[in-house]
Amino acid sequence: MSEFIVAVTGGVASGKSEVTRHFEALGIVVADAxxxxxxxxxxxxAGLAEVVAAFGDEVLAPDGSLDRAAMRRYVFGDETARRRLEAIVHPRVRASLRDACLAAPGPYAVAAIPLLAEGGGREAYPWLSRILVVDVPVEVQRARVMARDRVDAELAQRMIAAQATRDQRLAIADDIIVNDGPVELxxxxxxxxxxRYRALAAARG
Known part of the structure; x- marks a missing residue:
């Protein structure tokens, strides 16, 4: 049971997934938001039933699953609709992450939360012990998005701008990995x- 829980967060193309893979290689359980x-x-x-009650059957695919493309169109540019969807999904995500981390064997657990700064930070996740931000300069981030998603600089910049700023993420960080070098580092x-986390978790008892 792991009561010492570390959140890993960062902007698009910062390298969060690679960081969590390294934690997993060290035997640490990672719960993914x-x-x-x-x-x-x-x-x-029950979550899908609540989404349908809020938005109607048009957000369902023919097989009864959520039509994610339709849902994105529904909330895109509509702040009220987006907040209504988040009010349904986010509490379930937070509860699921916490349960998974508390049930994890090992000295501590990791919760991978890409939109932690956007989703309320520590106020929304008061049970986090540490927040690790995977940080990259914006110009490196933009180049990675362009290469990964095969998009132009303008679209890459819009994708970056749709998230919290670099400063907003760093403001909630306890620990930072600056991931602007070779992936081997x-x-x-x-x-x-x-x-460090093993020592902190042991000290907490």
């Missing part, structure tokens, strides 16, 4: 943090 969000509205779930950064 994106996975929890999909489960929260999977076919037959991440292993040593994560190993150092792993030692």
């Amino acid at each position: 994106d996975v929890a969000a999909r489960i929260a509205v999977e076919r037959g779930s 991440l292993a040593s950064h994560v190993a150092a943090l792993d030692r």
